[in-house]
Amino acid sequence: MARVLVTGASGFVGRAAVGALRLRGHEVHAVARLEADLLDPSALEPLMRTAAASHLLHLAWTTAHGAFWSDPANLTWSAATLRLFEAFARAGGVRSVLAGSCAQYDWDAADRADETTTPRRPATLYGAAKESTSRLLTVWSSSQGLSHATALLFFPYGPYDKDERLVPSIAHDLLAGRAATVRNGAEVRDFVHVDDCGSALAALVDGDVEGDVNIGTGHGSSIAEVAATVARILGREELLRIDPPRAATTVVAAVERLRDEVGFVPRYDLESGIRQTVEWLSEGGAGSRPATPSAGASR
Amino acid sequence: MARVLVTGASGFVGRAAVGALRLRGHEVHAVARLEADLLDPSALEPLMRTAAASHLLHLAWTTAHGAFWSDPANLTWSAATLRLFEAFARAGGVRSVLAGSCAQYDWDAADRADETTTPRRPATLYGAAKESTSRLLTVWSSSQGLSHATALLFFPYGPYDKDERLVPSIAHDLLAGRAATVRNGAEVRDFVHVDDCGSALAALVDGDVEGDVNIGTGHGSSIAEVAATVARILGREELLRIDPPRAATTVVAAVERLRDEVGFVPRYDLESGIRQTVEWLSEGGAGSRPATPSAGASR
Numbered sequence: 001m002a003r004v005l006v007t008g009a010s011g012f013v014g015r016a017a018v019g020a021l022r023l024r025g026h027e028v029h030a031v032a033r034l035e036a037d038l039l040d041p042s043a044l045e046p047l048m049r050t051a052a053a054s055h056l057l058h059l060a061w062t063t064a065h066g067a068f069w070s071d072p073a074n075l076t077w078s079a080a081t082l083r084l085f086e087a088f089a090r091a092g093g094v095r096s097v098l099a100g101s102c103a104q105y106d107w108d109a110a111d112r113a114d115e116t117t118t119p120r121r122p123a124t125l126y127g128a129a130k131e132s133t134s135r136l137l138t139v140w141s142s143s144q145g146l147s148h149a150t151a152l153l154f155f156p157y158g159p160y161d162k163d164e165r166l167v168p169s170i171a172h173d174l175l176a177g178r179a180a181t182v183r184n185g186a187e188v189r190d191f192v193h194v195d196d197c198g199s200a201l202a203a204l205v206d207g208d209v210e211g212d213v214n215i216g217t218g219h220g221s222s223i224a225e226v227a228a229t230v231a232r233i234l235g236r237e238e239l240l241r242i243d244p245p246r247a248a249t250t251v252v253a254a255v256e257r258l259r260d261e262v263g264f265v266p267r268y269d270l271e272s273g274i275r276q277t278v279e280w281l282s283e284g285g286a287g288s289r290p291a292t293p294s295a296g297a298s299r
Numbered sequence: 300m301a302r303v304l305v306t307g308a309s310g311f312v313g314r315a316a317v318g319a320l321r322l323r324g325h326e327v328h329a330v331a332r333l334e335a336d337l338l339d340p341s342a343l344e345p346l347m348r349t350a351a352a353s354h355l356l357h358l359a360w361t362t363a364h365g366a367f368w369s370d371p372a373n374l375t376w377s378a379a380t381l382r383l384f385e386a387f388a389r390a391g392g393v394r395s396v397l398a399g400s401c402a403q404y405d406w407d408a409a410d411r412a413d414e415t416t417t418p419r420r421p422a423t424l425y426g427a428a429k430e431s432t433s434r435l436l437t438v439w440s441s442s443q444g445l446s447h448a449t450a451l452l453f454f455p456y457g458p459y460d461k462d463e464r465l466v467p468s469i470a471h472d473l474l475a476g477r478a479a480t481v482r483n484g485a486e487v488r489d490f491v492h493v494d495d496c497g498s499a500l501a502a503l504v505d506g507d508v509e510g511d512v513n514i515g516t517g518h519g520s521s522i523a524e525v526a527a528t529v530a531r532i533l534g535r536e537e538l539l540r541i542d543p544p545r546a547a548t549t550v551v552a553a554v555e556r557l558r559d560e561v562g563f564v565p566r567y568d569l570e571s572g573i574r575q576t577v578e579w580l581s582e583g584g585a586g587s588r589p590a591t592p593s594a595g596a597s598r
Contacts, residue, residue, distance in 0.1 A: 041340055070442050072385075072388075075384070075435065078378075079377075079378040080378075082374050082377055083378050086374055122438075128438040129438075129439075133435075135430075135431050136374065136427055139428075140424055140427075140428075
């Protein structure tokens with residue numbers, strides 16, 4: 001059992017990761033957005049003292065839907081992340097995991113993104129910031145004797161996702177009897193259920209695999225297929241409009257490291273994962289969202 | 300004429316860059332190590348107010364001889380650099396130049412390092428920190444409408460260099476009548492006189508070239524050749540011992556961007572540059588080093 005400091009713990013992925021870490025028997029010191037301002041350097045030492053954590057899972061970052069791709073705050077978060085890891089190392093931390101992103105890859109380079117061979121040529125400021133930060137932390141951690149991995153997250157979906165994201169936005173329209181229109185239907189992505197994402201992160205924190213590890217399922221689904229699955233489960237296929245396909249990219253994870261080195265296999269496939277999400281949404285999940293249970297320090 | 304904020308102004312390269320900027324008619328707000336602590340976030344806004352600079356030349360970094368290659372402070376300086384540039388942009392800055400390094404290249408990949416085609420695979424924490432920082436600043440600057448270039452410095456030498464560096468250390472031994480031993484004599488580097496380095500930086504600040512620009516001469520010289528030149532100029536060749544050659548790398552700049560886009564051509568070749576340096580050292584330059592004239596805010 002370890003003491004794990006989790007930042008971004010009240011976020012979509014953070015909530016799932018905190019749950020998975022606790023299932024594994026770890027004590028979690030969860031930092032939510034409003035509790036500790038990670039952008040304030042003077043908040044770091046007190047945080048490390050209180051947390052007294054041997055492990056760090058750093059999920060916090062600027063995440064405003066859409067805007068985060070080019071948000072200048074990416075630079076602020078990169079600098080804040082370097083300071084956070086320094087403070088963690090000074091406080092005696094031994095293992096850290098950073099949430100990176102599939103946006104660190106060159107999306108035009110390969111259909112299946114491999115941690116070691118696929119070129120890193122991020123198309124966005126967000127991707128560049130994550131790539132620079134993770135690359136620097138990898139080299140620095142090794143010089144510090146700190147064990148470090150960066151989790152390259154593919155496309156999480158599931159309960160507690162933001163209303164404007166793909167699955168909730170289509171489900172809400174269809175549940176309300178409104179037509180839902182899908183653009184970019186031909187884009188193929190590796191959609192991973194957020195509970196699998198959280199479990200994979202917990203397994204990564206728990207182990208000693210270093211370097212970059214993709215967090216995905218290894219299977220690609222088109223956006224059109226995801227939308228059609230939501231519509232079929234809700235029995236509202238007649239309300240779904242799919243715009244004609246345009247040029248599209250395929251962004252799917254190679255999962256050999258995750259499966260063979262971390263030892264993690266996803267529980268959900270697309271059908272079962274979307275069914276679970278749509279059922280949760282149908283029961284009013286997003287509408288009756290409770291106060292985030294994982295927010296705040298707790299053990 | 301612009302107002303240029305120069306960090307690291309009292310350093311080896313900084314002194315030369317400040318002189319070159321003034322020669323070009325610019326007002327320089329020079330920040331020396333002891334004057335403003337760039338690592339202290341609360342010092343940045345007052346600094347920007349006082350400097351009121353449209354241009355930024357950021358040279359400050361951890362530079363302890365030898366140790367800086369793996370100094371954990373590289374992470375601190377990376378974070379501090381991101382904060383500095385943010386503060387500069389917020390204060391209305393329009394153009395910035397970061398001092399990068401040839402250590403950002405893969406030294407095994409090519410004899411002539413080209414800004415666009417030679418792989419970046421830094422072998423050291425210093426190189427990784429400079430590469431990550433410059434890559435991130437390049438993408439971020441473009442998103443901010445800030446004009447930005449990173450100067451990839453090769454191997455500056457000249458007056459005011461640290462005593463333990465190649466040219467001064469050999470010259471001091473030979474001037475004192477002591478034998479000087481050269482190891483790694485077969486390593487080929489692009490040695491650039493510090494005054495040329497400063498002038499090139501000033502030209503880069505002055506222009507509008509964006510992205511990475513090598514600062515070198517385009518000519519490689521072996522360490523043995525540099526040592527032999529020093530010995531010959533001092534007439535002490537009999538005191539020079541050169542260890543048998545071992546496997547060595549060649550690190551020489553491609554200078555097309557510097558010459559054709561920035562419009563800069565070095566003034567010194569190896570012979571004239573080392574002669575100037577050795578004469579300065581012979582006259583007691585390093586021993587009678589004056590208080591650094593470029594330190595402190597001045598215009």
